[in-house]
Amino acid sequence: MSRKAVAEKFRNEAYDIAVTGRHVTITDVMKDYAIDKVSKIDRFSNRVIDVNVIMDIQKLEQRVDIIMKVDHIVIKASASSDNMYASIDKAVDRLTTQLRRYKSRIRDHQLKGGSVIDMNVKVLEAADENLAEVNDDIDSVTSEKLVEQYRPHKIVSQETLPLKKLNYHEAVMKMELSGDIFMVFRSEEDHKLKVIYRRNDGNFGIIEPEK
Numbered sequence: 521m522s523r524k525a526v527a528e529k530f531r532n533e534a535y536d537i538a539v540t541g542r543h544v545t546i547t548d549v550m551k552d553y554a555i556d557k558v559s560k561i562d563r564f565s566n567r568v569i570d571v572n573v574i575m576d577i578q579k580l581e582q583r584v585d586i587i588m589k590v591d592h593i594v595i596k597a598s599a600s601s602d603n604m605y606a607s608i609d610k611a612v613d614r615l616t617t618q619l620r621r622y623k624s625r626i627r628d629h630q631l632k633g634g635s636v637i638d639m640n641v642k643v644l645e646a647a648d649e650n651l652a653e654v655n656d657d658i659d660s661v662t663s664e665k666l667v668e669q670y671r672p673h674k675i676v677s678q679e680t681l682p683l684k685k686l687n688y689h690e691a692v693m694k695m696e697l698s699g700d701i702f703m704v705f706r707s708e709e710d711h712k713l714k715v716i717y718r719r720n721d722g723n724f725g726i727i728e729p730e731k
Contacts, residue, residue, distance in 0.1 A: 538573065572587040585611070586615050596698060691714070695724060
């Protein structure tokens with residue numbers, strides 16, 4: 521079966537794979553190649569919700585980012601080279617390695633029966649870009665105008681994220697897989713809320729809001 525036929529069959533029978541481009545026009549051949557490669561990662565096919573493949577060209581660098589949602593987990597893999605097809609291969613290989621590492625962790629966590637609850641997350645509007653000049657404006661405008669111009673942030677959207685019970689090792693592994701800046705979880709060690717965040721030095725910090 522040709523690569524195009526495999527990609528078409530996968531589109532009709534499996535989870536969604538979206539292929540998009542930044543600074544590059546995605547041809548049908550490129551899209552079919554990416555879908556064919558991703559579709560061969562079938563170890564989690566019954567758990568995958570969707571996959572986004574993003575291709576980008578910046579000068580001589582041809583970059584591919586793959587974002588896969590598996591249950592409540594988002595796994596990211598990226599690769600760059602001077603050839604888009606080679607970048608796709610590298611990104612898929614890295615994603616496959618991450619999934620293999622995580623497969624047993626998912627199974628172990630299910631066996632432990634860890635509880636999961638949902639958290640509401642509000643998204644706030646960005647600050648006015650001229651807010652830093654507020655001190656200069658105080659001398660020339662009234663307080664009423666300042667209140668209107670530099671109004672507090674407002675909520676523009678809200679989403680729901682899972683709050684999972686994890687040990688420190690699992691929390692670090694989820695951060696490594698997702699590439700997120702931080703994550704809130706409930707510790708298996710003391711059952712208290714923790715915030716794990718990515719430090720500039722490449723390590724991870726743990727904030728303990730509950731004593």
